[in-house]
Amino acid sequence: MSAVTVNDLNVWFGVGxxxxxxxxxxxxxxxxxxxxxxxxESGSGKSxxxxxxxxxxxxxxxxxxxxxxTLGPKRSKSFYSKVQMVFQxxxxxxxxxxxxxRVLSEAMGLHGVENIDTRIGQLLDDVGLGPGFxxxxxxxxxxxxxxxxxxxxxxxCDPSILLLDEPTSALDVSVQAEILNLLxxxxxxxxxxxxxxxxxxxxxxxxxxxxxxxxxxxxEEVLSVEAMRRSEAQSPYTxxxxxxxxxxxx
Amino acid sequence: xxxxxxxxxWLLSEEPTSRRQARFASWYxxxxxxxSNRLTMFGLYVLAFxxxxxxxxxxxxxxxxxxxxxGQRLLAPGENGHLFGTDSLGRDIYSRLLYGARISIYIxxxxxxxxxxxxxxxxxxxxxxxxxxxxLLMRITDIFLAFPRLILALAxxxxxxxxxxxxxxxxxxxxxxxxxxIARAETLTIRNSDYIHAIKLQGAGAFRxxxxxxxPLCISSLVIRVTLDMAGIILTAAxxxxxxxGAQPPSPEWGAMISEGRKYILDYWWVATIxxxxxxxxxxxxxxxxxxxxxxxxxxxxxx
Amino acid sequence: MTDAPLLDVENxxxxxxxxxGVFDAVRGISFTLGxxxxxxxxESGSGKSxxxxxxxxxxxxxxxxxxxxxxVHGEDILxxxxxxxxxxxxGRVSMIMQDPxxxxxxxxxxxxxxxxxxxxxxxxxxxxxRQRALEVLEExxxxxxxxxxxxxxxxxxxxxxxxxxxAMMLLPNPEILIADEPTSALDVSVQLQVLDIIDKLVRDRGxxxxxxxxxxxxVAKFCDRIIIMYAGRIVETCKASELRNARHPYTLGLLNxxxxxxxxxxxxxxxxxxxxxxEAPSVSARQ
Numbered sequence: 001m002s003a004v005t006v007n008d009l010n011v012w013f014g015v016g017x018x019x020x021x022x023x024x025x026x027x028x029x030x031x032x033x034x035x036x037x038x039x040x041e042s043g044s045g046k047s048x049x050x051x052x053x054x055x056x057x058x059x060x061x062x063x064x065x066x067x068x069x070t071l072g073p074k075r076s077k078s079f080y081s082k083v084q085m086v087f088q089x090x091x092x093x094x095x096x097x098x099x100x101x102r103v104l105s106e107a108m109g110l111h112g113v114e115n116i117d118t119r120i121g122q123l124l125d126d127v128g129l130g131p132g133f134x135x136x137x138x139x140x141x142x143x144x145x146x147x148x149x150x151x152x153x154x155x156x157c158d159p160s161i162l163l164l165d166e167p168t169s170a171l172d173v174s175v176q177a178e179i180l181n182l183l184x185x186x187x188x189x190x191x192x193x194x195x196x197x198x199x200x201x202x203x204x205x206x207x208x209x210x211x212x213x214x215x216x217x218x219x220e221e222v223l224s225v226e227a228m229r230r231s232e233a234q235s236p237y238t239x240x241x242x243x244x245x246x247x248x249x250x
Numbered sequence: 251x252x253x254x255x256x257x258x259x260w261l262l263s264e265e266p267t268s269r270r271q272a273r274f275a276s277w278y279x280x281x282x283x284x285x286s287n288r289l290t291m292f293g294l295y296v297l298a299f300x301x302x303x304x305x306x307x308x309x310x311x312x313x314x315x316x317x318x319x320x321g322q323r324l325l326a327p328g329e330n331g332h333l334f335g336t337d338s339l340g341r342d343i344y345s346r347l348l349y350g351a352r353i354s355i356y357i358x359x360x361x362x363x364x365x366x367x368x369x370x371x372x373x374x375x376x377x378x379x380x381x382x383x384x385x386l387l388m389r390i391t392d393i394f395l396a397f398p399r400l401i402l403a404l405a406x407x408x409x410x411x412x413x414x415x416x417x418x419x420x421x422x423x424x425x426x427x428x429x430x431x432i433a434r435a436e437t438l439t440i441r442n443s444d445y446i447h448a449i450k451l452q453g454a455g456a457f458r459x460x461x462x463x464x465x466p467l468c469i470s471s472l473v474i475r476v477t478l479d480m481a482g483i484i485l486t487a488a489x490x491x492x493x494x495x496g497a498q499p500p501s502p503e504w505g506a507m508i509s510e511g512r513k514y515i516l517d518y519w520w521v522a523t524i525x526x527x528x529x530x531x532x533x534x535x536x537x538x539x540x541x542x543x544x545x546x547x548x549x550x551x552x553x554x
Numbered sequence: 555m556t557d558a559p560l561l562d563v564e565n566x567x568x569x570x571x572x573x574x575g576v577f578d579a580v581r582g583i584s585f586t587l588g589x590x591x592x593x594x595x596x597e598s599g600s601g602k603s604x605x606x607x608x609x610x611x612x613x614x615x616x617x618x619x620x621x622x623x624x625x626v627h628g629e630d631i632l633x634x635x636x637x638x639x640x641x642x643x644x645g646r647v648s649m650i651m652q653d654p655x656x657x658x659x660x661x662x663x664x665x666x667x668x669x670x671x672x673x674x675x676x677x678x679x680x681x682x683x684r685q686r687a688l689e690v691l692e693e694x695x696x697x698x699x700x701x702x703x704x705x706x707x708x709x710x711x712x713x714x715x716x717x718x719x720x721a722m723m724l725l726p727n728p729e730i731l732i733a734d735e736p737t738s739a740l741d742v743s744v745q746l747q748v749l750d751i752i753d754k755l756v757r758d759r760g761x762x763x764x765x766x767x768x769x770x771x772x773v774a775k776f777c778d779r780i781i782i783m784y785a786g787r788i789v790e791t792c793k794a795s796e797l798r799n800a801r802h803p804y805t806l807g808l809l810n811x812x813x814x815x816x817x818x819x820x821x822x823x824x825x826x827x828x829x830x831x832x833e834a835p836s837v838s839a840r841q
Contacts, residue, residue, distance in 0.1 A: 041741035093444035135272035174825035177811035206813035
């Protein structure tokens, strides 16, 4: 069964003559438990797709079905308990005046979770933060710790689908490794479906099974990571991306 | 000694263990920042002194502020047991000053409760809702902004009748638009931040987002602006008093006192000057405090 | 290397006074820069950018720079008056910042900025300056310099903006170029292009390049010599070609924590930070 189906999605900004398309004729589906990557350069529309699914961009056309629910202009309450998002910049995604405890308990409260106190402890354990972090403010946390809190917030309502918008691009490589490992573990434990946006083929290759390569708002090609490793990319743009990304010294 | 050290450690702990501790700790750190600014602390001391004067006015006053004694009129400071002298009706200026502090602080408190609140609501609603609501609310704000403040207040008082409450109302009605502007500008930047998106994705409604997530961030810049405006509010109130449209005689409002002293300013300087110094002191104190609060409350503060 | 180094740094400290005491961003590092490409690598907070700024004396109070020696071409920077320092900055030593969006003036055209940068350091006629600006734009592989000359910064792409920044920094013929994460705001494919340009210019003109980056792999490919910084100190230094023989666990950790498309692993290696690294004395990178 597909967790997410996107059919002929168009997203635009501006009105009238100023209308410009950020995403055009994009079609893909993601299986239950699969991890799908969206790759492209800045401005290629990859984040816009995530935002359209999440309901943060109102101007779109096409068909989107998420976890069996066909999406209209407004998202239902049950949608948000199935789909959550992790944002790119951990310094901007936490309210500067709210403690970790407040962030998590509000998220749980909104979803009607019971036993909030014990659940918060569990959640913090899940993302590798001890109970000592529970009452800290964001400015008392490092970038990696903030991103862990953001992931905990996304997991607060036990969603089945996680939208990851460049979750590690603002972090140092060593911290990036920790977060990627965490995402791998969480996916296994909670049987999550991921849609991940990144400009880094290495990161996407680590976490995803299939990749959609985007350019100028369109899909250049969709291929499996395996195929990409075997250099079976068809489109010249994908080949070019691969060439510029493979910079390992080993 | 050891308990106070323990309290300090508890407050500065990097790992608070309860909601209460986290909240107290953040207040305490703010207080430490505030305390490190000497001018701000000076402003705070002046304000505390004025507030204590207002509270204990009956104890501190040497005379009845309303008792007239025409035989003792226009006495110089220090004469006949009148610390700051007497006015044209022989009333003790020192005692009137103390009771006047009550009125000034009363006015300030009322205005502070009304104007920023109205501004906050109008601004955040307008900024968050956008569309035609934004256009409508902002045009109304523009209309209020387009009038000179004192003139508009005058018009209101003239329509409503003279008196302190009406003066407060008039000042509040003219003071809210700048707050609405600030709140709207803040809201526009906050609205598109990822933490607001994140809470939206948790299914939070507009009311919750505005009151629980946007207000706390706007309030700090409003508080700063209010403390900086406080001087202006007191001066407007004094101005209305001076024009005879604020507090009515014989009430010892500072502006009205200056107004009365105006006639004698050349020969009996203290009648107008001493309430003037009081207004100056309270305005300055609020300004200094506002400057310091900016350092504490600025949401862009860093942990470095 | 036989001739004197372009840049000679010995026991450099950058300190910041804070409410809780003195914070040392850079703690006693020593290195030299000759006509080579020197990479400085570290995580955020390792002091790598502070090192770059200290060389130009661009640390604002409450920050302080202390060093036993901080010489640019034999001239002691720490004792120079501010006026002379301004001539040095952008004259003999230039710096390229991370994001071109913030380093170009938005209300001046590209050409105006280039001409102004040139005339700040040299007395030339306007037409001559214009000619030089067009030449240098061509040098950074801008195909249509006449057109770009009249554009405003918001009308050019990120990669183009960074190339314009490089052009501007190159105008006065600097001896030392400090590049602080010059490509991390750019897309991968543009990154290589910009690096190629920097590389070519540094070779052709015989400049010394200080390349500051968080990306060890990138630096290893691009530089001759690498300095690896951790917590304000140099933990290891080596030739780029010998990076695979690096021994410090921190360096190894950085290398192994990068996800690699060609060699998939279930779990990435996670850096285990040893508090002893922080206290270990700085390795000298003088040559």
